[in-house]
Amino acid sequence: MGLSRIGVIFFLLPCAFYCIPPHDEAAKVARFVAHKCDWASMSTISTHDPVKGQPFANVFSVSDGPKGKGTGVPYMYLTAMEISVQDLQVNPTASLAMSLAQTKYCKKHSYDPQSPLCVHIILSGSVVKVNDTEASFAKQSLFSRHPEMVDWPSDHGWFFAKMNITQVWVLDYFGGIKTVTPEQYFSAEPFSTTTDFE
Secondary structure, three states: OHHHHHHHHHHHHHHHOOOOOOOHHOOOOOOOOHOOEEEEEEEEEEEEOOOOOEEEEEEEEEEOOOOOOOOOOOEEEEEEOOOHHHHHHHHOOEEEEHHHHHHHHHHOOOOOOOOOOOEEEEEEEEEEEEOOHHHHHHHHHHHHHHHHHHHHHHHHHHEEEEEEEEEEEEEEOOOOEEEEEEHHHHOOOOOOOOOOOO
């Protein structure tokens, strides 16, 4: 193999392993993060003392589709036994925060999780139970990426839910947070990469 060919390979390797969408394409960045992250921090308005009426954050497994087939819709597998789900039953509005700090990307670049370069997004909207038609895809999306869910206790009343997104916030570069409408978010072409960030 010639030196010029080797040089091309090494030139391409950084992109092959670390590329994300350009920071001036915020909608595409948001879709990328939503698909790469397997969990999110969900904030609800607490209905429980002693923090009733205050923001309450909790961790949930999410999936917007099987790997390589992201839809942008964050699906969740929930039970009414869970404290945050009880909040949602009173007030379904919530926010989901996801970050590439959950993947290998930020560590590879030595980015602190709070750095704008360690890309993170916030999805705002309401969490609702999916209908029977959509439940099949939600199940495929979640169980393919969280296989342990198959064996979770059957007597817990599990159901599939999703976030109906009303606003998207993206922090992926210096200069402040960007806002993306749901229309822009869902119309963005998913960014293709050979990278396995997990």
